[in-house]
Amino acid sequence: MKKSFNIDSSVQMRLYTLTKRQFVLVFICFFAAFGVSVLIGITGPSIDVSFSTVRSSANTNDSFSLESPTLNKFNRSLWLTAVINSTDYKKDKFQSDLAVTVSIRGAKDDASVEKVGQQEYNHDRSLICSKKSGCQPILLAHVGVLEYAKYHFVITLAGLENNPADSISFCFRSYNPIFSNMEIWFRFIFLVLTFIVTCMFAHALRKFSIRDWSIEQKWLSVLLPLLLLYNNPIFPLIFLVNSWVPLIVDNIFQTTFLSALLLFWLCTYHGIRQSDRKWMKFYLPKAIIVGAMWIIGITMTCWQQYRVF
Template structure:
């Protein structure tokens, strides 16, 4: 295949021998394993308080209608969010399945101090107005939990919640009791989360500075496509680790949480765009914006818009009404969900096409073959672990009702959270190390990143995994070829 000669800074990837390649992956897995152990030793993520509806004080007039007067446990900003769920237990013993639509009314008031000091809030969700929401009770052997309300940030020390049911008195089964469950983040986990984010933020800042320092003597036009992308992804990783995360606990506002969601979506979509550009750009030097970047930006940009819109839409509706539940807004939710999966499917097809084309055209070229093998191996490792974490977290419902972020009771400890953060951070650190300039990179003449010309007489084994002596000879050959006028 004829390919235009492209000058680029020699990457450390080309100077690694077999032992060093193995050591790079061993260090990656060791760091990831340490993060998993830290997560396993961490506290439970969810703090749960259960209250039985039949033993509440004052006692409800009727279990089928209420009202149920609930007072939340003491809350602080370290609890981050508050969920209230209801589990209705009926006297059904036959295991039959039935559905019962009904109306749920919720009145919420904030308390600072004792119960005598009920706060008159101007916010629409906490001013004591009655919020009415339609719900559907689904029962088989047991009934599904009902989401009563969700508060995205906590302004008060306690909350008074009155719950009313309308329509359940017509059900063919009698209600034995109702278990109300308050769920929030464990303050101990919140402290661990702050420290983990801070540690990764510092490590990412150091990695970004070191990578930028290693490229300071080279012109940007001579950077390889991997090096250019790393100069974009590392600052985005800083945003992913969220330097403004502590503001969540200092400012009683939904804004820091919204920015955290936007930062995470931006980094993950940039990573998806990076994979597309790498597998296409490694075999094509003509990277004009309209032909090269625009189709990829269109696909990934639509995914970013869908993710941010879903998060913002849910956040906005919950701010206006904490009883809002996205599963019941079926038209808008399902439309965005289907749109996201269609665009995601197109992305996967496009990525598979670019990967197959890259391997078909470049697998016989030593340098490009090495770049493809490293990129693909590390990408598959990250994707495999990410999919495993997601399945462990959400189970078989990963493609159904967990599409929008909500409290997941499958979290038993901090392992999934820490391992996922560690996975992405260590993935970026590994690429920053491998794609940084090698010690033997030339400062005045440029490395011809074209194996068809520069490595005609070398075998793949010698180029990829030479011994230490062979690596020295390879470096000497680089200097020879780069100084040869025939290859300029």
Template sequence: GMEADFAAFGSPLCGEVKRFCRRVRETYREIKEDLTPYRDDRYYRLAPMRLYTLSKRHFVLVFVVFFVCFGLTVFIGIAGPNVIETSVARTDLNNSVKLKPFNLSSPPLSTYNQQLWLTCIVELDQQDVSLKKNVSMTVKILGVVKDGSTPYVNNQVHNRTRLLSCAQKCSEIIVAHLGYLNYTQYNIFVSLEDLNKLTYTIQNITFTWKTYNPTFSQVEIWFRFVFVVLTFMVTCLFAHSLRKFSMRDWGIEQKWMSILLPLLLLYNGT
């Protein structure tokens, strides 16, 4: 009696499972038909892509050339000049108890230096100090022109607040940053009167000028120029290869390439 009940119970269950599997197969077949593009006459008029007709040898050759070029750029980046050029303007406090404003002159600059940073590091007498304090500073930037005069930059004095963080050594503080250089030299006056309120003795304050390395800037310009020329040549070859086909017959890859190549040309050219 129990086996008969189990058989009666199993038959409907197996039937439901079979119907469910059949329904899944039908749904999959319908989705596959919907996703498969209908190959009308336009399908055979689409502009051909060389990538789909490459032989194995040419396919491997394309990848080899790509990795050789990529490795060459990585090697030039590693063996090339440093990106940032630094020069230290160490200031002597002369054992004075009270800090006075600092008058700092930048090294000679050119357009290849691109930007200018002035940073400082505070050195305390105590080495194992843990300190975090907001420090106010006053910065006045003067540009030196050829006749020796020093006009104001932006005609204002800048008041800035920076976080002084010390843990054995104090972290570097950015005093000023010029995003573009209109003068060949700058004089910067820095007042750090808030440091006089510290309970710790200041041993020294080291200021550092940072700019882009002019040699790096020249290498960057040549790289961009070479890539502008290469991108222009590829764009011309791409347009020449598609001149026989209507834009309606372009594939999605070719349409996107027609947008990306001019954008890449503009990116490398600016």
């Protein structure tokens, strides 16, 4: 006598019960939201602001004293770049090494000046020039966390003796304060929306055992909390605390969510024609690949913050 087994199906997703009208409405809402986001990105404020100054260069070993524009916490970071301007090219294209020495002092609101760091920063940069496009910009300094209202730089360039420069254009770049304000509001709005969706999702599945959830529902239970971290509830600390720790935490949150999303895509698309989903054969290889990418991303982020000066 054969035994009959009653295999319970997983909890049916709302997506599978949508009518054609509801399905079209979902797509219209999605593309409308996407269009609004693109429109805001086009018409919104620029990400960065810049301030340029040109100095003549009679002697390439001279020191250049530069002062940054007035900054605040919403500028977040400061970059100083230089472009070598020359009309006397001996070759169509050439590359040379520059020895850059940078000394930084910070000026507070009360006009007091303090030295940033204990010593001068020495590093090498590659200068690439051509007759058609001129010289490429070179990065001289990057201040990751702004602790002062203004910064004074003393720059010394060495290595242009064979390729004299007519002038040097220095450019200060930082985040646009208007863009920083907009980013704070956008992150807060999406954080609230994600929290509401997460609560609705948990409320809808509270009556069912996790064993009855579909694979997509199980993944959503992981991705939604990570999306909360991606929107970073502690993002305003970047503007309130003079430390690189909030920046590292923000990058870790973003890298973790994107890695989990990549793992979800790999498992979902590979699982379409894969019925055997054992942990060792199906999930472990993907977890190793994505985990390696996650470690590389975190390491590069921490190293970048460590190298900031």
